Amino acid sequence: MTVESTAARKPRRSSGTKRAAGAASAAKPAAAATAQTQDAVPQLVQMLTPEGDRVENADNAEFAPFVADITTEDLRGLYRDMVMTRRFDGEATALQRQGELGLWASLLGQEAAQIGSGRALNDEDYVFPTYREHGVAWCRGVDPTNLLGMFRGVNHGGWDPNTNNFHLYTIVIGSQTLHATGYAMGVAKDGADAAVIAYFGDGASSQGDVMEAFNFSAVYNSPVVFFCQNNQWAISEPTERQMRVPLYQRAQGFGFPGVRVDGNDVLACLAVTRWALDRARRGEGPTLIEAFTYRMGAHTTSDDPTKYRRDEETAAWESKDPILRLKAHLLATGGADEAYFAELEAESEAMGKRVREAVRSMPDPDTMAIFENVYADGHALVDEERAQFAAYLASFEATEEGH
């Protein structure tokens, strides 16, 4: 099936047709800004309201079957994932404040987007993260302490990407969307029953590489899901400085579906991502998912959000907290009781302690590691400089012995 026919078959999924305002904006640029502004109350796929109520409506009807199998135990699992991830993230933030980490990029507020999408993946699927996908890493089974090496400054990524099919964090914005696309091209060539997911943010949507990834994946009909966590802020720049048209609508211009999902609703994120991965595995090509969410903290520990955004805005999003809403749902439906939450609290505290101890005991790398792995096959200049530097270091030892 071609991308064009897919788009034609599912017009509701495509941009412009999902919202009347969006369709108008394509014809009249002036209206686009209005559409963006109106998106302050965006229409999105939601299954769990901020109050914790399950909802069924026309917008989520197509996706609901993809979570029909979710049991109460599964819901508790998703809840546990989010709690553990938040606890880990909080510990890392504290460790940065204590001087143990050079930097930290917090995911506070984005737990549902990451756990929902991360739990949608099969083992064979491959993930290309940015530097904030701690929750997805958790879902992939990457030891959280391994995520901290680069932030402590002992390495540039402390895990083998092929062990968990979770690529290294990519710091240059948007680069990994092309890697994901190329990897997906390879998956298709191999005829493998797998899909690829690329994470990026609203700021990255301004990067040319992301546009090129959209286009390459559409042209080659690659099995890749683009998962944008629109957390409303690219450091200090609001989405109004990144785009005039709602992000998910951009997919239509490239010939594949775009869906906006409530990024603070773990169930909706799970359903929509499963749906998109399913399409990819069936050979129906890429999908853009815009998870509409909010970064509750700073971009990283180096910036101060009070300088660029209003407290009222942050407060408004607090009521949409992804963890609280699932807790409310579990309590209301009898899916979990206070004893369960207390037990989980203890478990997350133990994990936080383990992370803290692991970071503090991380050894600095050996000095000569500077010269390791620059090349796979070796390089004469690196060999020469390694030998020179080793001799230079040895000269101090010789001097000390002389005294």
Place this chain on the structure above:
Amino acid sequence: MAALKMSIAKALNESLRKALEQDPKVLIMGEDVGKLGGVFRITDGLQKDFGEERVIDTPLAESGIVGTAIGLALRGYRPVVEIQFDGFVFPAYDQIVTQLAKMHARSLGKIKMPVVIRIPYAGGIGAVEHHSESPEALFAHVPGLKVVSPSNASDAYWMLQQAILSDDPVIFFEPKRRYWDKGDVDVDAIPYPLHKARVAREGSDITLAAYGPMVKVCLEAAAAAAEEGKSVEVVDLRSMSPVDFDGLQASVEKTRRLVVVHEAPVFLGVGSEIAARITERCFYHLEAPVLRVGGFHAPYPPARLEDEYLPGLDRVLDAVDRSLAY
């Protein structure tokens, strides 16, 4: 088997064909590389014989080409990417420098990046802007990349296959004005090491070091100098990262004089590094400072001026005379 006579372009084409035959993971990617066979026809006939899944026409987007090649390499493929012209590599420069070059180190050796980026480069074909540049120093400066350039058909044939076999990313600069030069290619030979310099002409009075398109100019200069009774050795460096300083040092210790020649601007070019290192290594052997001949600190000029801009026989011989005058 006896050596075959073929052009550099044909040698590259045969080299790619052999690589595609020998390893099903080798892919060719780029703009117009399929039906057209590339604007210089280096990939001519390959898509016809190996199909669109192996010889892939791409959208016109250099960052996309290199970025997706990185992804394919992560999946176990060995992409050989064609950038249409030197000046068009810059949209991909970010992917090459921040991603391709660093992936192996970033992963503590867990990831290999067997990606070759072929770039027809340098001037002399009367082209318009952005079609005649020599950006090799910009890549040689980047740890993690290897940078090579063949100067003859045999090297074109063998070096490209060696680059494809390498688990490191290789920037493969093809001297486009030499594409049609013919030479002998022994397709059964044991290949000369990829990063080793080769003495292209023996001499005893002075060494000329060059690579890619300027090797021919230096050989012509050596022949002209011989008529004046000067014995000029020509070293074809072949590799700009790493540079075979040991090989070059051996030549300079013999001749005691060195002139480095390239088309790229002299300032902070490959020749600058060679001058500095050879001065360190051969200080007590040198009879003259290492001299450099190359392009000016100016944009590559309009084609009508390129004969003045490019180092020719006279500018090389002038440098030889200046060195010998010390």
